[in-house]
Amino acid sequence: MMNTPLTIAPMLERAEAYFPKKEVVSRTLDTTHRLTYKDIGKRTRALASALEQLGVQRGERVGTFAWNHHRHLEAYFGIPGMGAVVHMINIRLPEEHLVHVINHAEDRVLLIDEDLLPLIERVKDKLTSVHSYVVMTDKDELPETSLEPLYSYESLIRDGDEAHEFLKDIDENEPAAMCYTSATTGLPKGVTYTHRGIRLHTFSIGLADSAAASENDVSMPVVPMFHVNAWGMPFAATWFGSKLVLPGPNVTPKLLVELIQNENVTITAGVPTIWLGVLQVLEQESYDMSSLRAVLCGGSAAPKGMIEKFEKEYNIPFIHAYGMTETTPLVTLARLKSYQQDLPQDDQLDIRSKQGMAVPGIDIKAINENGDIQWDGEDMGELLIRGPWIADEYHNDERSAEAFQDGWLHTGDVVTIDEEGSINIVDRTKDLIKSGGEWISSVELENAIMAHDAVQEAAVVAVADPKWQERPVACVVVRDADKASMSKDDVIDYLRPQFAKWWLPDDVIFMDEIPKTSVGKFLKRALREKVKQ
Amino acid sequence: MMNTPLTIAPMLERAEAYFPKKEVVSRTLDTTHRLTYKDIGKRTRALASALEQLGVQRGERVGTFAWNHHRHLEAYFGIPGMGAVVHMINIRLPEEHLVHVINHAEDRVLLIDEDLLPLIERVKDKLTSVHSYVVMTDKDELPETSLEPLYSYESLIRDGDEAHEFLKDIDENEPAAMCYTSATTGLPKGVTYTHRGIRLHTFSIGLADSAAASENDVSMPVVPMFHVNAWGMPFAATWFGSKLVLPGPNVTPKLLVELIQNENVTITAGVPTIWLGVLQVLEQESYDMSSLRAVLCGGSAAPKGMIEKFEKEYNIPFIHAYGMTETTPLVTLARLKSYQQDLPQDDQLDIRSKQGMAVPGIDIKAINENGDIQWDGEDMGELLIRGPWIADEYHNDERSAEAFQDGWLHTGDVVTIDEEGSINIVDRTKDLIKSGGEWISSVELENAIMAHDAVQEAAVVAVADPKWQERPVACVVVRDADKASMSKDDVIDYLRPQFAKWWLPDDVIFMDEIPKTSVGKFLKRALREKVKQ
Ligand SMILES: Nc1ncnc2c1ncn2[C@@H]1O[C@H](COP(=O)(O)OP(=O)(O)OP(=O)(O)O)[C@@H](O)[C@H]1O
Ligand SMILES: Nc1ncnc2c1ncn2[C@@H]1O[C@H](COP(=O)(O)OP(=O)(O)OP(=O)(O)O)[C@@H](O)[C@H]1O
Ligand SMILES: [Mg+2]
Ligand SMILES: [Mg+2]
Structure with a gap:
């Protein structure tokens, strides 16, 4: 068979070829943009050429410090498209961690949202690798800032080559993206995603039995693009040609329900806190949520009561999923098997409140001091994960040795696995x-x-x-x-x-x-x- | 990321782990078997161990000469699972071609259906590489035959090790399967499928926007397992855990509608001739076809009138697809884009009678003497295909040089491509x-x-x-x-x-x-x- 590499740029090229008219709705500080994938394609190519002009070398890291919007999407494709690595930086990190991740990743260029400039200004003197700053703003004039040299994203795009070819000879195992863990258990750990890992992960998101991402969807990632690839939704939406809704800065639950109603969002994703907030809004005011076919929820356990409320009271289908920064992130997803669909509602809900089964392509098992645990829903053990979109090391970090052993990622999550292969996260090893x-x-x-x-x-x-x-x-x-x-x-x-x-x-x-x-x-x-x- | 190879055995291992109770319904000459994926797993492992005992070496070809049934399914997984290559041989080949493909592939062992033994007996003296014959039958005693040495499949399974481990160190680029083209234009050409090619192809079949193969499906490949992996359906059904219905020998349209009705088949696939036959049966007698969510049709052009009849008169959704032996086979598939779903019925039908858009992962273009054709639905050119499940050569065949050029497969099919990227096959270059x-x-x-x-x-x-x-x-x-x-x-x-x-x-x-x-x-x-x- 041809050794066609599984790289990132062809996903955007497919959108350009087949879905040039489909829309990317992007809310920024000042306004709401409506672009097409054709526009996004040109702008992304221009970005790639501009980064080359700025001297970014193959394999170097370019940091993004931004909300969910079209410029962040362009960075997702343009940076790997020219052979560099997009390092999405969590904008909510405490100062000490922020400095750590930028220096540790050795970011060369930072793309920063205008309203987030102060957060970087505050730490700029401690940054050891950055040689250029780019501000992402709708405004024409450059903002007042102590960062230098500072470029305007839009003028880079204007001066860039909108017909620029993405790098053709990228090996699928080259790094494409990078993200640090949330630091729940210690200093953030760096994870590098390869082109191959992201492409295969995107396949898994499009599977009918997974998130079933489709051209028919209107996809709204609420989960931030500054953490774990926004769960891969921007890649999936682009590759499959879904209309994409990027909710921008300062997202409130009210804004989300308005976007869902007005843009006819069919699939969205975020952490439980977001959906708890949305529930509160829905309790107070009525909105038309009928376009929604799936709310993906993960990052922390989705409470059963919340799932029940969404489905019973608002008729909004909920999907509980589990993943980690180390896993690109999709690992498991709770869906009913065909023969479970006739069970009493409450039993169904019990199954769907668990974290679910590993998606195709991913192997899991769990171990404790007695070896592999029984799949009986009782035995507890640490979850181990293996697969082509699972990290095999942390970036320059001696904690790698503990987490990656014998070809498995040792997650630090303690689970039970039931007879049907569905996992339930009962704790972290460190919190047990x-x-x-x-x-x-x-x-x-x-x-x-x-x-x-x-x-x-x-x-x-x-x-x-x-x-x-x-x-x-x-x-x-x-x-x-x-x-x-x-x-x-x-x-x-x-x-x-x-x-x-x-x-x-x-x-x-x-x-x-x-x-x-x-x-x-x-x-x-x-x-x-x-x-x- | 981990370099987990994309190989075939893990697809069966997933069925064993998550879907051990799901059913494989298999019709053979004598009876209808109802096995589970747990059974299939054990039997496939036993087959792999038996083939090792028979002396089959890594990379060697093992031929199958059989209808669609559970033993053929076991061969699909067991042969690549022990590192050999399953060569599916078209049982309808004329004698001269039959001898050619077996010798050219250098098959070492042949697994043959009992009723097909005479076809092999007739050519046995011309076979140059086969050292063992295995007969696939439900009966206890071995049939009378001139083939030797002859083994019984069931006794090999009985004596094999049902806990046998599949080979662990297979590289994803190793060959897993092999098939020859239909010889429409000359002597059949041999195509080798790698583990990686088949795994990625299976991903593409599971995509929501492709065939959306799912655990919820009851999948019935009518397309023969002796040609192009039965369009990948057996792999997809197993990996995703669908109930599988294998219709066995001497399939008639009446048998098919009965199986659809009685087993609640949701997805099936075959060439247009099959569906024309099914239409005739439906015109004469009424059957409950309501379980069907998709009839995949390809191999030759599906006539628009037929698609219309299925959908309008019988409410059976039809999907027109295109592929070749060289392409594993899925290349394009006709589906409406979201913004085409409000078009008048007849325009929709026009779109859906074409061969459709390339599935994610596959690139296409078409060329004529003026270079790349316009995507205007008028300009005609030879279709070129590229992607990770597209062959890059024919097995030991000088015709490779003509078909594989500059990284593209030159299909010999002449197409138009319209503004939406949908192809329409207007001819073969040789027939134009x-x-x-x-x-x-x-x-x-x-x-x-x-x-x-x-x-x-x-x-x-x-x-x-x-x-x-x-x-x-x-x-x-x-x-x-x-x-x-x-x-x-x-x-x-x-x-x-x-x-x-x-x-x-x-x-x-x-x-x-x-x-x-x-x-x-x-x-x-x-x-x-x-x-x-
Ligand atoms: N659906 C879920 N239910 C319960 N816990 C979840 C779920 N999804 C994710 N998690 C938890 O989140 C973790 C992954 O989070 P992330 O990678 O963002 O960083 P972290 O593990 O919180 O931080 P660090 O690794 O730096 O300590 C998982 O290991 C698990 O503990
Ligand atoms: N949906 C379809 N509509 C029209 N033609 C199709 C369709 N699907 C497949 N085909 C035709 O079938 C061909 C693939 O068939 P296959 O690989 O079985 O062998 P063949 O091309 O008929 O034989 P050979 O290559 O040996 O001459 C395609 O190249 C195309 O010509
Ligand atoms: Mg963690
Ligand atoms: Mg051909």
Whole structure:
């Protein structure tokens, strides 16, 4: 067979050839742009030629620091298209991490949204590799800034060659993109995506049994393009020719439902917090959500109650998915098998609230001290993942040795796997509580506590115990209205009927807020420190 | 990213892990078997171990000479799974071609259906590479045969190791399967499929915008497993966990509609002749076809009238596709784009009667003496194809040099491409009629003649002409009832309003039958000889 490499540029070339009229709707600070894939193609080619002019070399990293909009899309294709690596930088990183990832990736050029310039200005003196800054703005004049040399994205595009050819001799195993992990467990770790990895991942997103991304779709990635390829949606939308809606800066739940209604969005994706916000809006005002065929949700566990509300009350189909920065990210996805479709609604919901089955192309297993776990929905073990869009190392990082062993990614996520092959994430290895030689899932306790009406949020962490090694302690944020009336015993009594006695937390600590990461996950490292005091 | 090779065995391993209970319904000479993917997995592993015992070496060819049934499915996975190459041999080949392909492929072992033994017995003395024969039968005793040494498939399976591991270190570019072309234009040409090619092709079949193969499907490949991987359906059904229905030997249209009705088939595939036969059955008797979501049709042009009948009268969705032995085979597929879905029914049908757009992963273009043709639906040129599941050579064949040039497969098919990127096959380069420097499409004339109620079939070929270089002559088979009344002028008069004058055939020859290839395509080489006389 021909050794046609699986690279990124041909996905855009397909959109140019077959879907030149299809639309990319892009909201920026100042306005909403309506471009076509034909426009995007020309602009992306111009960007690629401009980066060459700026002296970017093959394999070098070009950072993006931006919201979801058409310029970010052009960077997704233009940077790998000219042989460089698009490093999407999380705009919510604390300063220390921001400096770390830019220097560690050795970014040469940074493409920065106008409203985000201050965040980079603040750290610019600590950046060791950047030689040029590019500001992405609709305005004609360059903004006031201390960054230099500074170029305007639009004038680069204007002066670039809109017929520029993408690099033809790229090997599919060359790096195309880069992203750092969310730093829930420590300093962010760098992951490099190859052309091949992204192309194969995009195939998997288009599978009927996966997200079924299609030309018929109107695709709106809410998940940020500054993290894990926006779950691959921009690549899929372009390759398959879907209309793409990029919601831009300062996204609110209200903006999202308006975009869904007005642009007839059929598929969207984001973390649970986003959808909780959307639910609140829908409870207050009515919108036409009937165009939606799928809401993809991952990044943290999607609460069953939320899925149920979306589907039963608003008739919006929900798909729970699981992935990591290390996995491009799609690994598993919860869908009913054909013979599960006649089960009672509630059993169906139970299946669909899990993280689901590995998509075609990905192998999983889970191990504990006894070896491979049973697929019985009870046995717990650390999830291991293998496949062509799974990282095999961290970028220059000695933590690689621990995470990548014997050809498997050791995820640090603890799961059960049921008879049908569906995984359920019960904890992170680092957060799991080891009490008297047995494991207690902090996540299960948290979910149970959060189901209490008076509880706003709750996290459970381990404290050292001389007898049992570790014991669970619950940290609980009570809703304002109930703050006065809620006691520690109320929490424990609420849990008692649901758990074995030795699972019950030894203590309950009420607090005003649970510390969180830049993407809103519980920061249990910090919480454990807090609890110790 | 991990360099996980894209090989074939993991597709079956996925079915074993996630879909062990799903069914493979297999009709053989004697009975209908109902196995599960768990059974198929064990039996395939046993087959792989048995082939090792028989001395089959890595990279060697093992031929199959069989109908569509579970044993053939096991060969599809078991042979590549142990590192050898499954050579599917067309059971309808004339003797001379049969000997040629077996010797040319250097098959070492042949797996033969019991009822097909006589075809091999007849040529056995001319076979130069085969060292063992295996008969596939349900019966316990070995049949009487002159083939030796002869093994029984079922006893090999019984003695094999059902826990045998598939070869782990296969490179994705190693050969996995092999098939010869249909010999419409000359001696059959050998095509080798790599593991990678087949895996990527299977991805493309699962895409929502392609055949959307899914676990929800009940998949029935009517297209023979002895030609071009049965269009990849057995691989897709297994990987995605669809129930699979294999219709076995001596398939009749009536059998097919019964299987569709009784097994709730959702997707099936075959050449136009099959579906014309099915239409006849449906006209006579009523069956419940409501489970069908897609009938894939390719191999020859699907007549528009047939597609219309299926959809309008029987509410059965039809998908016209195009491919070749050289292309694994899926290349294009006719689907409406989102903005075409509001067009008048008849315009939609026009779009869907074409061969359609290249599926994601495949590049096409067409060239004539002026270079690349315009995508205007008018300009004609030879179709060129490129992609990771397209062959880059014929097996030991000097015709490779002509067909594979500058990284493109030169198909020998002449097409137009319209503004939307949809191709329409107007002829084969070898069958195109070059009259006075202009091209006349034999296929368009044939379709027009066949639309006449009194015509059963018609083929148009070129005859040499001193003035115009070539001129068209129509060969027409008239239905029995109309034989007496139909004249040459009737045919020409019928065509006159539809074509420019210089397109009209110079002569009409009535005959009893159009010569055909083993798969039912018009054998125009033979026809041209006949017309000369
Ligand atoms: N559907 C889900 N349900 C539960 N947890 C999920 C889900 N999807 C993702 N996760 C969690 O998110 C993790 C991946 O997140 P990400 O790669 O963004 O960084 P992180 O693991 O939070 O940070 P770090 O690796 O730097 O500590 C997974 O390992 C898992 O713990
Ligand atoms: N949907 C279709 N419409 C029209 N023609 C088709 C279609 N699908 C396939 N074909 C024809 O079938 C050919 C592929 O057939 P196949 O590979 O089985 O052998 P062949 O080309 O008929 O024989 P050979 O190459 O040996 O002469 C294509 O090149 C094309 O001419
Ligand atoms: Mg992590
Ligand atoms: Mg051919």
